[in-house]
Amino acid sequence: MNKEILKNILYYIEKDFSILEKGDLSDIGNIIGIAIGPYISEEMGYELGAFHAGIRHGISLTDGTHAKEE
Numbered sequence: 001m002n003k004e005i006l007k008n009i010l011y012y013i014e015k016d017f018s019i020l021e022k023g024d025l026s027d028i029g030n031i032i033g034i035a036i037g038p039y040i041s042e043e044m045g046y047e048l049g050a051f052h053a054g055i056r057h058g059i060s061l062t063d064g065t066h067a068k069e070e
Helices: 001-015 017-022 025-039 046-063
Strands: none
Touching: 001 017, 001 025, 017 025
């Protein structure tokens, strides 16, 4: 299912690319939310909390806070 989710994210990014050129992080978040919304479930790894944890982890890897995560 991961390939399907990634294809959906890319579809919405390409579809709404003009918004991203002028938008901010909230616009990117909105597009990703629309793309992954249908896949959020109670299944392990597909919970909304799992997505939030992945975003926090990815950001921490780039902003110097990774070692400080709990």
